[in-house]
Structure formats: C-alpha cells, structure tokens
Amino acid sequence: MTTKSIPVNPKQTGLSTGKTKTALQSGDTMKALVYFGPGKKSWEEKPKPLISQPTDALVKILKTTICGTDLHIMKGDVPEVSVGRIIGHEGVGIVEEVGTAVSNFKKGDHVLISCITSCGKCDYCKRGMYSHCENGGWILGHLIDGTQAEYVRIPYADNSLYHIPAGSDEEALVMLSDILPTGFECGVLNGKVQPGNTVVIVGSGPIGLAALLTAQFYSPAEIIMIDPDDNRLATAKKFGATQVINNSKENAIERVKQLTGNKGADTVIEAVGIPATFELCQSLVGAGGTIANIGVHGKSVELHLEKLWAHNITITTRLVDTVTTPMLLKTVQSKKLDSKQLITHHFKLSDIINAYDTFQNAAREKALKVILTNE
C-alpha cells in the first residue's frame, strides 16, 4: 500500500468501531504489532478478533510482510491511524471462521489477503475501482486492525480474499497482496506498456522493481531503469532491465534521448514520489507518451504545460485497485512471474521488531521485501 492522507470514509471508521465492540465479547487473545503514536510500536497481546458482520471472515495469518507505508505510519505521517491500531495490510493465511453471508470461502481455506477491501456492491466496486470502495478501500492496518498479527478480521471476505491454489509457494504470493498489483496497475497498465515500446522507470526500489517485473508481461523492447543507487540498479539488471542509468553520475535526460533517437520514451513510470523525479519524468516522455505515477507524493509538483500542452501526453495517477489479482495469480501459477525475487529477508512474526529495523535500513541491508512467518 502506498498512501498518504486519503480522505477517511465515515463508513470505514464505522467498521473499525464495529470491530472494537465485538472484540469485547471474547476472552481469547493473540499477539500483534500495535502502533502507539509516532515512533512507538510494540508486539503485544490483543483480543483475538471476532466476526462482526455476516460478510466477514476471520483469518489466521501464515505469512505477512512490511510495506513502506507502514514506515510512514510509524513516523506519524498517516494521521487517520489511531493509537492502538494493529498495523499491516498484506499476507496469506488460513480461514478460521466465516460470517453467514460468505459463500466463496470456508474454514481451512488457504487465502491471499488483498490490501484493498472491496464490498463488491458500491458504484466504485462495480466500475473496478476497488481502491475507492465506499465501504472498504485501504482500511486494513489503517482504519481497522491489520495483518501484522496472529489473526485478522477481513470485511467483505468474498470480494477481498483470493483462493491459493494447492501446491503454491505461499511466500511468493505475499507479494500479490500489494506491491505487485501496485506496480502492475498503477505503472504498467496505466502506462499502457506495449510490445516493442520503450519504458523508463524512475526509481528502482521495491515498487519500481515490481513495475519492472510486470512490465515484461507485454514484451517492451527496452526497459530503462533510473536510480542513484548502483546496488539497486544491479538488481534491476538482474530482474530484466535492458538499460540502467545512475542519475547521480550521468545525465539521464541525455541518455534517454540517445537511446530513443531523440523521441523520448513511450511510457515513463514514476516510482519515487518527490518533485524532482516527477520533473525528470516530464523530460523523458516522448510525444504521444504516458507518465504513469505510482509514487506517494507529499507535495505538489510543477507541471510544464507550457511545453507539454502540445505533446499529446497522458499523465495518470492511481491507488492500487487489486482488480488484477486474479490475473496475477495466474501469471505466478504459470511461472510467467517470479514474484519471489522480491524477497530478501525472513523473520519469525514474533521477531517483527527486528524485521522493522532491517526494512528501515533497506539500503544498508540490501533489503527489498521481508517475510514474517507466524510459526
């Protein structure tokens, strides 16, 4: 999940309240990672969640991970997250119990948890914009308790969970909760990557690499990766980039001009989220091309309409909808996508505080994604 200051939906807060209420009825407990305000988190005992709506499922977490957004939450950058909230919006697990209206899942099913909760029945869900679901959206580990815990309650389970086929590598599938659909939907699909085209990805962090992996579904001729970190660029090369540019050492604009015969790129994917990188994207895109933004921006940017107004450019933004999760599951099953490459570190779920340390020092630790296993 990549987010910042998404307007809070009253119904979503309602869901959160509902949860607290039902928790009071239960005596069972579990361990979970809890946010206690900026800089404060703790792995501690919490009431085990309960089914509170007929459309809920209760899922025992098998594996989860940490997202860059979780670091933002921990810094206090996401004010909607209240003190006492269990963090996390990714993971795979086993269904423990389902509400009376849940029909796609039953106790014992192995499931992939989507970072986006979709009710399946509001206008946005019907249009495939699950991110803007009037009753869900990104609520896990944000407006309701999340997945960095032994158990999690999943609202609208029929539309927010996905069956894991028998024999799957479940660790690899944790990458399908958020990072891969984000790179694919916001970067690759919005960027209209096509066979034979030239794609530039600005930012070779986990999300840029997720875009790199899924851009290859469409066989572009060139995928050029730009980043100031040589180590990340080496990873990009390994993951399929055809060219890499260290923009702290060389002029990326000149290099892309040269690689594209002065025409600029067909698709430019912004995978950082600061004004400087968005500025760079505007200099890299060719006439008729697309800038697909994935980055979470905290500030406005300067848009050079005085140049771009006549260049037939498209700029897109998107919060991941996870509407492509079924497609992505098939590409992992059929080995067209090796999502496991994104995983660099493993921890026990109970060792999550150390996992945060590693993930927070990604450059030093050469960390991309960490896997936390509930043993």
Next chain:
Amino acid sequence: MTTKSIPVNPKQTGLSTGKTKTALQSGDTMKALVYFGPGKKSWEEKPKPLISQPTDALVKILKTTICGTDLHIMKGDVPEVSVGRIIGHEGVGIVEEVGTAVSNFKKGDHVLISCITSCGKCDYCKRGMYSHCENGGWILGHLIDGTQAEYVRIPYADNSLYHIPAGSDEEALVMLSDILPTGFECGVLNGKVQPGNTVVIVGSGPIGLAALLTAQFYSPAEIIMIDPDDNRLATAKKFGATQVINNSKENAIERVKQLTGNKGADTVIEAVGIPATFELCQSLVGAGGTIANIGVHGKSVELHLEKLWAHNITITTRLVDTVTTPMLLKTVQSKKLDSKQLITHHFKLSDIINAYDTFQNAAREKALKVILTNE
C-alpha cells in the same frame, strides 16, 4: 489552431524555403494578409504560390477565418513566424492545380483545408498523430504561407485536404479546419465523454463551445459550462449546456460538488490556458475522472499530486491531429452537428483588417468566429 512555441522542424523550414524559391518563377500575383512583426500586418500584393513538390496542390481560397492563434502571432508571441509570412490555417477552396503525385484531388474539386499538414508516411502520421508529422504538422500560416490569401499552396495535398460533398454549406465547413476537431479531439475524445456522464467545460470561448457542441455526440447526462462572462454562458446554454456557472459570481467548486453528489465530474475540459483555470479543473474532477487540456499554456502550472496521486485521475494534453476530420464531415452532413452556430460575423476577404478588429474585440462584439469570403 492553438499553439505557442512548438519546436520547429528543420524539414518544415525546408518546405518554407522551397516555396519561396518556386514563387520566384512566376509572374502572377494575388492579395494576402502579411505579418510584418509584432503589431504590424498588411493586406497586400504577393506572388501567387506555385506547385513546388509532386505532392502539392494549389488551392484558390473561397472562405477562410481568423483563429485566436493568429492574434498571438500578430502580437509576436509565436517567434517561428518570420516577417513576410502570410497568416491563416483554416479555409475552404477550389483546387486550381495539383502535383504529379496527387491522386485524390483534381482541378475544380471543392476542398476543406486542414490546419494540420500530414505527409501520411512518417511514424507519427501512421500512428494518427498528424500534429507531430515529421514533414508537416501545423505549418500553414506558421512556417509556410497560409490561407488568409487568395491562393495557398497545400503540401501533401492527398492527406491534408478533404473533399466537400456537393450541396454542402461551405461556410459551415470552415469550422472543421481547426476549431471543431480541436474541441473534439483534445477535449471530448481525450476526455472520454460517455453517455450518462457529467462533463465540466472550463471556458466558454469558441474552443470551449466547440467542445460543448461535439461532447453532445456522446449524450452525457450533464454538461456544465464555467466562465466569468454571462454573455458567453448564455451562448453555452443555447448550444446545449445543461448547467452554467459564472465563476466570478459563485463558487464553482461548491456548485459542481452539489451537482455531482460530492463525487466530482467524470470529465473536466480545460479550454482557457492559464494556471488559475487548470487549478480549478483539479478541484472539479472526481475519482476515476479525466482532465483534458485544450488550453494553450504560456506558464507551468501547479499539479496537486499530494492529493491526486490516489484519485485514479488521468490528465491529457494534445495538439489537434485532425484525424477525426472525416468523421466530423459525416456528422455535419447528417446534421448531427450544426457547426454554423459558431459563426457570428461575415466580411469580404479584402476587408480582413476590419475582421481582425472585430475578432480582437470578441467580448464587445459578441464575436465567436468570423467568415471571410474571397469574392
């Protein structure tokens, strides 16, 4: 044509030079409107143009018009326009002569002149991006002599002229040279206007009205027009706007929120070209919606990615390609589009200096488009 500081193509300059050369071979003259530097123009004698390439046609102008861009040129805002240039990029006429490689047209054919010259054989033309034609694009009345004259040379005539069906109202078709394809392609098509949707058009000048007329091809439920001029809004009402908002008198953002149940518009069309109106557009567009820019911007604008990054927004820019001219001709023929509504004033071509006066004082004169007839 709406333009400002389009990078000049050397081949295009070449065309211009070519023209001058052949003109020297002829003794015939004609009258034309000539640009003599900022603020200076004159209706005067010039050599009648000659066929210089096998793909050229020579067209006798029947009717032409003045574009807002011509006013910019006259102010000196378009530095590529050299002193001595004949202005104008719109019109209908009769073919006087064709080069040896022209096969779609012959002497005596009545033709619509496109503001965009398309060679039909470069990469951009093959992709339908005639605006970026490597051998043409917007060159008429810009890099080569234009249509505010008794005669004009049209390069790549087979791809840049269109047959006028017998019995057509030729005056109405002058609106298809530039303003209607611009409103339609840059605003309506890029804005993905759909049946049942809500469209907002910011700016009720000629180009906004062209978008308004052609948006109705797709039967949106609401077309809301925003402008600070009540007279223009009255015209918009007459042309089919379902709601009008005078944003000098009322809060346009609040009004659109109310009209859309707080969801914002599906399509917002920018038809002004200044930072304030682009800023407004960003506050009007709903999640999943599109901002389609038509306006010619002289300055950069502030893009609120800190809000929009998560709103699944698309922003488009486009220089008109006139790739829809055949479609628009059919809609005029079948009376789905009454392009004549845009015409408010008539002049003789030889009276063009007065026509400029009227057009320059559009608000006072209640002028939209003027027709100049070569009698």
Next chain:
Amino acid sequence: MTTKSIPVNPKQTGLSTGKTKTALQSGDTMKALVYFGPGKKSWEEKPKPLISQPTDALVKILKTTICGTDLHIMKGDVPEVSVGRIIGHEGVGIVEEVGTAVSNFKKGDHVLISCITSCGKCDYCKRGMYSHCENGGWILGHLIDGTQAEYVRIPYADNSLYHIPAGSDEEALVMLSDILPTGFECGVLNGKVQPGNTVVIVGSGPIGLAALLTAQFYSPAEIIMIDPDDNRLATAKKFGATQVINNSKENAIERVKQLTGNKGADTVIEAVGIPATFELCQSLVGAGGTIANIGVHGKSVELHLEKLWAHNITITTRLVDTVTTPMLLKTVQSKKLDSKQLITHHFKLSDIINAYDTFQNAAREKALKVILTNE
C-alpha cells in the same frame, strides 16, 4: 430477457429450492401468474415469498411487463422452467424487507429490478459478465419465481436492484429491466456504434427499437432499419431511424450498398434470430465492420467465411449483462433517452391474462411493450 436453452446452473436450482422451503413457513398469500406447462397459465393464489438468504430482498411489485421470452416459456420452448413457476423478470417495486447482509436497500425504497441477478463476487461478475454469474444470471421467472406477481424475492439484492430517483416516471423505468440494456449492450456497445458511422438494424420489433433508441447516444450519421412490416418501420422512423427499408418489397442489400457508397455498413445489428436475417446481415456489413447479434437463435446459421475471412469483420453475441443499468438510469433521468416511447398498452396486473393476449398479437394490436400495474 431473450433466452433459449441456457445451461442450468445447479446453484441456481438450489436457490429455487431454498425459496420453496421458506415459503412453507408462511401463511400469507399473494396472486401471481403461474406456468402450468405448454399453453397453460393461470393467475392464482400462491404463498407470498420470504427472505431465505441474508442477501435477499422481498419486493412488492408496482409495475411489471411481459417479454417475448415469456411467450416462449408459455409455448414450452424453455424446458428449464418447471410447472408451477411464477413467470416474469422485469419490473419496479417497493422494498418490503431485506436480509441481514443487504446494505444498499431498506424497507420502503423504490427499486428497479434487473432481469439479471448478480452475486457481485464470482469471477464472471467481477469481469462485468453478470449474465454468466455463477450464482445468478437469468434466474427470475426462469429458475426461481419471478415478477408477474404481487411480490417477488430478489437474491443478491445489493447487486440486482437499483434505486429509483425521487420524481422518476416509474413506468418508463420498467423498460430498463431488460429490453433497453439488451438493445444497448448486445447491439449498440458490442456493435461499436460511433459518431458519423452507418448502422443497420435488421428487425424493427421491440428489441430492434431498443437498439435504435440507444444507438442514438453515439450520434451515428445513419441508422437504417430493415423489417417486412410497414407499421413497425413507421414506428422506427418516429423513433429516429434515418432510413427504413421494407425488405419484403425492396432489395435491402442493393439499397444499403447504394446508401453506403458500396462500402457496406459499419455496424449491423441482428434483432430477429433466424438464419435468413443473419444471412442478410453478412451481406450488409462493410469491411472492418461488426455484426452484433441480439436475436435468440434456435438453429445454427451458415457463416460465409469463404468471403468474410478477408474482410476484417467482427461478429459478437451476448446475453444482456445489465452492467450498463446505472448509465441507462442517468440517461433517462437527464432526458437523453425517452424509454416510455416503447410502451403501447396498459393493464391492471390482475388483468394479466388479457395483457398476454394483446402482447401475443403484437402486429394486430400494434403492441410494443405493455405495462401491468399492481393496484
């Protein structure tokens, strides 16, 4: 609904069984039109339906209508319809009661009933193919009891009902249960109708007329209607056809050739369902065009691939998905679509046997759609 021999889904049959079971628990009765085998129907007392699933709603019918498919059922052409089944799949009503998982609707809401039941959570529903819903699809008045009754149980109410805006003409909205989305989705959308194009509709019955009305959303230049009945063609003219051809009196193929400059039509909509009309469509479509089938076919047809293989043709089939119902509601609200024109006769619901008589003799009675009001 237009259907014949759709494979029966076991889950759907299950729904039907569920209904019977709960009905036994209630003492209330209502009147309904019941099918008793080929040629036998009766307006008689039946148990009032009950909520049997948390996702159900119970709706009191205000207005309903009769579909051509109901006539097929009555003849015994739809073998899945069992003796004792209440017929009907269209209507508007008032919500009487909702199950515990229904959140979009509450008692007292005025609702439009879709002919297609959508669970919103199977693979097909997520792809917008509600017609193939694994838990629904066309089941009303087919596999479960339908709407030609005082009350009806609607499964998956949140996804299968639509709010009627206050102040609507509810009679007009009955046309949105089936016939208008059918004409629009199967004919107009699948047929890719575009501004300026030429559309031919073969068959000027109610469904062809529904395609005619909704094709106009996209401003085609020509809509040519073909039918052997002059009365129906006169209606088509009134509804917006630009040309009508009585193919019992003149050669439709020659006429269309002449009207299209020998190029053939861009879109041909088959709205009859017999081999002869599908054969005709193949002779009318131009290179690059589309034949969009709406007709319910009882026999295979001959496809002239020996000619069409090289003509860049698309042929589409579709069972209505009603995925465009929200869009259609907006077009009715904004008066872009006058759906009421399709209504020719009115009856009391209790007078339904007479209504069937009239509708069965549509040509003699000049009947299009009849409205039955539950008074």
Next chain:
Amino acid sequence: MTTKSIPVNPKQTGLSTGKTKTALQSGDTMKALVYFGPGKKSWEEKPKPLISQPTDALVKILKTTICGTDLHIMKGDVPEVSVGRIIGHEGVGIVEEVGTAVSNFKKGDHVLISCITSCGKCDYCKRGMYSHCENGGWILGHLIDGTQAEYVRIPYADNSLYHIPAGSDEEALVMLSDILPTGFECGVLNGKVQPGNTVVIVGSGPIGLAALLTAQFYSPAEIIMIDPDDNRLATAKKFGATQVINNSKENAIERVKQLTGNKGADTVIEAVGIPATFELCQSLVGAGGTIANIGVHGKSVELHLEKLWAHNITITTRLVDTVTTPMLLKTVQSKKLDSKQLITHHFKLSDIINAYDTFQNAAREKALKVILTNE
C-alpha cells in the same frame, strides 16, 4: 499472404497494366519465377521492372521466400493471377531507384518489403486497414509482378517498405513480410491475448506457429496447440506451447475442458481454414472469449448461434494489414522475438523450382519456411 478470391480492385489492375507498359521501354532483363497457368511455372528471363509512378521504388531482391498462398496460385486457385505473372510477396532487398515523390528511401537502403501495399492516403489506409487499401492491398505477386525475381517494383514505396536497421539478420526479417504480422494481427491482436489468459491455437503449421511465437508477447498463462501431426506439435512445444494436443489421437474438447476447469479458452485461434477446425473452435471457446480466424476458408461453415448467442462470444476475421510491422521490427531488434526459428531450409533464388518441391512436401521435408537467396 493468405488469400482466396479477394475481389479485384480496378485501380489495382490499372497498376498492373501500368507496369507492363513501362517495362516495354527498357532493354534490361532479369530472371524471375513466372506463373503459366495451373501447374505450370518457370524460372525465366523477364524485362527488369522500371519506375512507373513518382511513388514507386525499384528494389533488388536479396532474400525471398515461398508462401502457402503461392502454392494455391500455382494450383490455379487464385483466378485473378494472370498467366505471365511473377509470383511472390515477401522479401528483403536493396533500393535500386526511387520515384520523384519517394522521400523515406534512397538508392542503397536495405529494406523489408511488406506483402501489403499501402497508399497511405485512402480511407482504409487512414484507418490502419492497409489490407483494404483502395490503391494497393495484396497486389504483389497477385495483381502486379512480385518478389520471386531479381528485381521488383514496389508501388507507394514510402508506405510499403521498411528500413532494415544496420546489423540486422536480414534472413530473420523475411519472416516479417507476411507470416509474422499475419499470425500476430489476425490471431493474437484480434484474439485479445492477455497476461494470465488461456489461448488455444488450432493448427500448428507455419501460420499457427507464427501466432504461437507472437502470442508470447502478452504472457498468457497457457498456450495449447492442437494439430494431428506429432512432428508439428513437437515444434510447437519447442516454440513455447505449454500444452499440445494431437486431435487425431485424443479428444481435444475434453482435454481443453479439463485444462480450463470446464470454462473453455479465452482465445481460440483458427489457423487451418476448413469447416472441421472452425467447428472445433466453437467447442473450445469459453463464455466471454474470442475466436480469431486466420485460416483461408474456401467454404462456408456452420455457426452454432443456437448455443453461442448467449455466450458473449466474439468472432473475428482479418486479412493481414501489416500495420504492426514497425512494432514487430522492434521486437526482433530487441530479441523479444526470434523469427529465425521459422526457417528450416535454404536455397539459391535460381534454385527456386527445387525450393517449391521441398515446400510443397512440407510434412515429409519437415519444412516450415524456406529462404531463397539472390546471390
């Protein structure tokens, strides 16, 4: 080229006549393969072609190949081919001379010859339907002299030739004249192949294999190849098929049902051209899927609308437009497509009679495509 009985365009015949006329003015000769009626062909002396239009180019053939359609011509199946015609519509060569209106190419350029001649200025060319070009289309080796010769005249050279990048394997590019764009456009693009989808290709001959190679641009989860020849299926496996079915030995319908969880395939590509294989395709396609026809059909087929009318199916036909040739060139350059795999045999151009023998006995010779080199 795959063709049979395409209606002959008078303008195209005109081009042919034009050619003959100019040939008379020259004394130079060359060797070429000439058709002399059913079963009769000869490698013999012919006048070297001349530039006859300002848009022509004269190309010296470097490498050419033989197409299945050439075999049809030789059998007399293509009546428009007149006695004395030079056959062949594929190849690479060097530009020898260009007409006065040709600007994209000059003497000495290495070029790929497209099997489709495109004028770039008729309605169909502007729509990207070069196959239906009013002045071109498939005319090479059909209505005008072709490429199985030492020299060939190419009309509309600017739109019908493509630059070969320096350092290319020119042999591999011969596959881009016809077979690869045919498999890609008619099969893969029309079939809407998508990541994660299931594709079935019926027919594992050269054209089915071309579809197989290019389908992989879009990373479908499964590509199932069906053919009665084990040798061809082995090739398919090597080229990337995930499953192969010998339908002379096993029930293809049952196997595909099982492989797709009874849902049927998303895309079925017909690459044979007989009623039996088109019949099979109808049983393999799933609801919502597409049958993309590539096969050249000599007879009509039975279309089971009595079943398919309700299954949301799309059927497409297409004569290759070669509109994707620039894209395909980029995929070959960037090694996303190894087109050379299709080449099994090599001959001198002067040994073309033997090459025909081998190609005619493809099964026995295990031949896919042969390369003829003009040494």
